[in-house]
Every structure is written in structure tokens, then in C-alpha cells.
Amino acid sequence: MSALIKPGLLKQGANIAVVSPAGTIEPVQLAQTIDRLKAKGYGVRLGKSVYKRNGYLAGSDEERVKDLHWAFESHEIDMILCARGGYGSARILELVNPELLRNNPKILVGYSDITALLLAIYRLTGLVAFHGPMASDLFSKGKENQEWFFKVVSQAEPLVVDLSESKVLRPGRVRGKLLGGNLSLICHMVGTPFLPSLRGGVLFLEDRGEAPYRIDRMLTQLIQSGLLDGIKAILIGEFCDCGPEEEITSLFEELADRLDCVLISGFPVGHGKRNLLLPLGLEAELDTEAHELRFLESHIFSPKPAGTI
Numbered sequence: 001m002s003a004l005i006k007p008g009l010l011k012q013g014a015n016i017a018v019v020s021p022a023g024t025i026e027p028v029q030l031a032q033t034i035d036r037l038k039a040k041g042y043g044v045r046l047g048k049s050v051y052k053r054n055g056y057l058a059g060s061d062e063e064r065v066k067d068l069h070w071a072f073e074s075h076e077i078d079m080i081l082c083a084r085g086g087y088g089s090a091r092i093l094e095l096v097n098p099e100l101l102r103n104n105p106k107i108l109v110g111y112s113d114i115t116a117l118l119l120a121i122y123r124l125t126g127l128v129a130f131h132g133p134m135a136s137d138l139f140s141k142g143k144e145n146q147e148w149f150f151k152v153v154s155q156a157e158p159l160v161v162d163l164s165e166s167k168v169l170r171p172g173r174v175r176g177k178l179l180g181g182n183l184s185l186i187c188h189m190v191g192t193p194f195l196p197s198l199r200g201g202v203l204f205l206e207d208r209g210e211a212p213y214r215i216d217r218m219l220t221q222l223i224q225s226g227l228l229d230g231i232k233a234i235l236i237g238e239f240c241d242c243g244p245e246e247e248i249t250s251l252f253e254e255l256a257d258r259l260d261c262v263l264i265s266g267f268p269v270g271h272g273k274r275n276l277l278l279p280l281g282l283e284a285e286l287d288t289e290a291h292e293l294r295f296l297e298s299h300i301f302s303p304k305p306a307g308t309i
Helices: 027-039 061-073 089-095 098-103 112-125 143-153 183-189 212-225 245-259
Strands: 015-019 043-046 079-082 107-110 160-162 167-170 173-182 202-208 233-240 262-265 283-287 292-295
Touching (some): 061 079, 212 245
Parallel strands (some): 015 079, 202 233
Antiparallel strands (some): 173 283
């Protein structure tokens, strides 16, 4: 694991690149986001393969990683927003240039299939990546996601996530690095050199369209792989179209009992209405009595004012 690296603030008038590391996106689907970002005063730059189609992928593996490298390397780009998920991020992990990313730290945002890219970049470079809304849905799921999104990318103060709407299933107060994302993608990364250690961490998970028995199978795989050894807490995000909520919750309760860790449900991430932007790899404190997740450090590099030590 490389030393932790934090990106810089997104300032007014900054340029945001939209790239497609996984699936392609239709121009009409992206048009609203481009217009809304411009209305907020940001410039928008598109990767060359955003609208390309190579089966279910947005261009070849080489084209997609070339766009990612361009967005990180370009001095005109200040933040990178993935267009959508789908499938394809895992295919480009071996092609990513860690040194290029490490030398050009920027805010990178995505979720779902992009989980693989976020965790791999954190593992290979130490760069804090961000799990949250993409260009395909940033402005289509209500104001809460939007307001929180722009608050996170434009302030350096440590974040406090309100968990008053979450349900405490196993109480406690613990500290650890926040990591997580899509359950299926994390399972597919087991045994690869791209998955960071979760030991001592606070783990959030979400998924979509997976039957309870498949979720059971994936959680069993994670246990048997040893990946969950030493986990401090599990935060259950939204499991959309995954069967009865009580069945999913029961699986996680069994898991938390086995791991003897804190457990909450209703964590505001996933494919549903609530999907708050969150930095990965930072120390945070989960306090179920206070109903909050409090980050213990800033997610953004903030240089000290001149004259300070």
C-alpha cells in the first residue's frame, strides 16, 4: 500500500472530465448532466471514447484507459467523473499507470462497476478515490445527493455523515478506514493484486439485482477468503431488486455475529435514491449512539496558509 495521497479542491470555474472506464453512455443520457454542470459554472471535457461502443464496452480496453490517463495527466482537468457503470472497469486495471495517477492526483468519482477501479487505484497509488453518483445519475435522484456531492468536492473540512435514518443492528463505537462499494465487484477482486486489505476497516456494501442466495454465496466467499478478518463494522447500503429486505438483513446479521463487529442498515449508498459521495481509504469513527460517521481527517489536500508552520 502506497502512502496516502489526497486530491485538491474543486474550485468554481474548474473543468470536469467525463470518461467511460466501463460501459458506453448515450448522448441524450449525458446531455442533462453537461448542461447542469455548465450552469453551475464548471467546464466539461469529454473523453474520446465516452460515446464509443464496442459491444457492451465504451471502446477497447486501450481506448478507455487512454481516456483515464488523459484526464489525470491534463493540466486543464480538475476532477474526473465516470459516465456510468455497466461492466468493464476490471479489464483495464492491469493497464493503469500508477505513477501517472500518483503524480497527478485528482478527484475521481464513480460507483457500481467503477468500484473495481476506485479500490484498485487506492491500492496501487494511495490516492483517495470517491464512491458516489456518476454523470448518468448525478442530477436525476434528488437534491440530497447533489448538494452533498458539491459540498464534498469543494470543502476541505472533515466530513460528518448523518446516520439518523439508519438502523442500528449491532451497536458500538469503532474507528477504521472506510472502504467498500459493490459487493459483486469486491468478490470478483478477491485473489487479485488490486484489492486493498480491509483488516481493521469500516466496510460498506451495496448491490443490485442479486437474489438473497447469491448474496449469501458472496458473503460466504468473503468470509472464507479471510478478507473480512478484523473488520470493525459493516454498513449495509441499498440492495435494490435483491428480494425481501428482511432476508438481506438476516444474512448480514449472521455475518456480523460471526465477525463480532458493529452493524447498521440503511447506509446512504447504492443504486437507489440516496447515494452520498464518500472518500475511500480515510480514517473514520462510527458512533451508533450519536448516529454518525465522522471522518478523522480531511479528504482533500489543503495547503497551509502562507506564514504558518
